[in-house]
Amino acid sequence: MTNHVLLDNITHKDLKIITKKSAEFGDNQRGVITFPTEFRAIQNEYPIFFQRNPDTDEFQAVAMLGFEEGENLFLDEKGWNANYIPAAINRDPFLIGYKNDTQDGAPIKRVAVHVDMDSPRISKNDQGAAVFLPYGGNSEYLERIQRMLLVIQDGVPTSKAMFDAFKKWDLLEPFTLNIEFIDGKKYSLINNFTVNEEKLYQLDGAALQELNSTGFLFSAYMVIASMANIQTLIEKRNSLLAKTSA
Template identity: 25%
Template sequence: MSQYVAIDETVHGQLKVNPPKDFTVAKEQNLIPVVVTEFANAATSYPIVLLYDKGLKRYRSVVLTSIFTGENLYYRPQQWEAIYIPKVILNYPFAIGLHPSENDKLTVHIDVKSELVNNNIGLPLFEMGAESQYFKNVQERLGNLYHAELLTGEFLVQLSQDKLITPMQINLAFTNGDKKKIVDMFTIDQQKLSELPSDKIAEYQQRGYLAPLYSLATSSLQLNRLRRLFNEKHDIGIEAMEVKSGDELDSGSVTPNAPSTNS
């Protein structure tokens, strides 16, 4: 069980971190957050889907690493079945979060329950009463990622305002005869994308939105890779996969805030 706490030199002055040699932390994550600056690379290996957070009333972008929770088809012991690895995985055991006493300030957190964190072996966070170069590099990476998260939020708000986001579902037929429907996800409306007026395309290009928009739209092709990885791992494979969106959705499909599977 993870336990993230804000890093405080008076408490964590002796902490050291062993850089991860594998990606065990993500072995059961079927949804991994990605930011807009990652879309181009992520789309070469993963389907990128959008989820809607009802509490925050906003969309967020993730890569789909399995159709079932608790499974990551890209994870293998000592390797990862893709060239690109999401930054949130590479940054582990660090994350950015609110300062414990200053709610309007962000600070670096660390998972103190991680096996990578200890007081004896690894790279120190502090040296001779000052932040180590390693810790400074971590802070810079997390700062860049946080900035990219803000850009991602603005990007997805714009897509929503332009009505380019549409619900999607994945219909699956398995080799044992079972059928399942994956719902509660969103993607790009291909029809509306093809009808974008030239002035809107120019606006997107100027704001740096055009490339990630098309990366998001075309990443659904990676569902075929997901199907292959699933069939390599499971005795009961996926025999057929059908992706629907917008007006193609089955009658009665719902799209709340997190992916689910329906028989």
């Protein structure tokens, strides 16, 4: 269940959030949606793949965290072991919503921060990160959350434009990953897409200029660079398997 309400510094003046990352808060995901607006940070840590949204059939970018359902190889007993946490996870329990307002006497809806008051991250014992300062101003924590929500808000239309450009220049190709781990278990990653490097390198000057002017050439290179993190994930899982069997 969720209980999304508009965040304000009166109703929620004492609100504190548990920021620790762990499976009990739903952080044990094998993949999470990501956006071109954070690709620079994502590609340093995680492989980026493209998938079709089952509800809309539109492409979306996904940061890979593990190989099996419920497996996040970046989670350990201390929390999330990476320099950057994807915005779609790190913003929890906050989300983008709207509030009613007026402009020139006409009713309008403005973008506003909402919070899920049924989230297990809502502190019940006055521990955690304060959302507001004692006199009502935004805490540094809330300022970070707002920046994460902006990454998502701007990332949604940017993603659509990026995939439209990739499709225009025929840069999307299916990708299959077959792995055998040290315990003999085999894994296949199917129904995913990536950037076709060969076609990217064969684009003419006009195409490259168009992609570069929109920032999507950079996005393509970030996706290609992120593929090196697949080996890091394999090593993480093999290391855990070795410890388990020792």
